[in-house]
Amino acid sequence: MTIPYDFLGKVFIIISLLVIAGILLALVLGAYSYKKRKILFPNFTLFVLYLFYGPAKIICRVFFINDAIVDEILVEVRNAVMIDKFKKTKGNRAIFLPQCMRHPNCKARCDPIKGYECKMCGLCDISRIHEAAKEHEFDVYIIPGGSFVKKIIKTQRPESCIGVACYPELTESMQGASPFMVVQGVALIQDGCFDTKVDVDEVIRKMEECDV
16 A cells, blocks of 8 residues: 555644644743743653754744753753752762863862862862852762763762753753752853853752752
8 A cells, every 4th residue: 555645745744833833832831931930841841842952942043032942941940840859858969060160270180980179279169169068968079071970970879969060061961860860950150161150159059958
């Protein structure tokens, strides 16, 4: 039995329209949840936007919307989904910081398993985060790359973590880490590959939520 090409074309068009409609719905739900802090259908939003991550960014550009909103939605919706479990974790907790937050004159050595070992010199914000982490019982890891996160998960087995990175990096790393632990993400307020900055008060606030 031969299936007519025109029928296959119609099926393809219908499927494409359904996919576009699903992406648009996920973007609208995600944007509403992000702006209003009222999460609607989070699992649907996460599933659709991760599955159609590239097409969702293209659709944003077609409508002259900054495609960074896709990453912001994915990070903030996942934060909201996991926040209650995050607050309840009392065991092994970690903070992952990008090495690009280090001061240019940083003298820290890089451990092959745990990443850079902060000397608490005070030249950058990392030392302040370290001090707060000690108070709230979080281990701090300054990582040169994603492979270090995998090593730390395997060797240290944290139950929960706070990840600091740019939104695209958080989107990818939170998806990869969430099957193994409870995750929360804090985006850099000044990104790039050098002298990056984070809202330290926001990172500390995340830690404090575990004290409730």
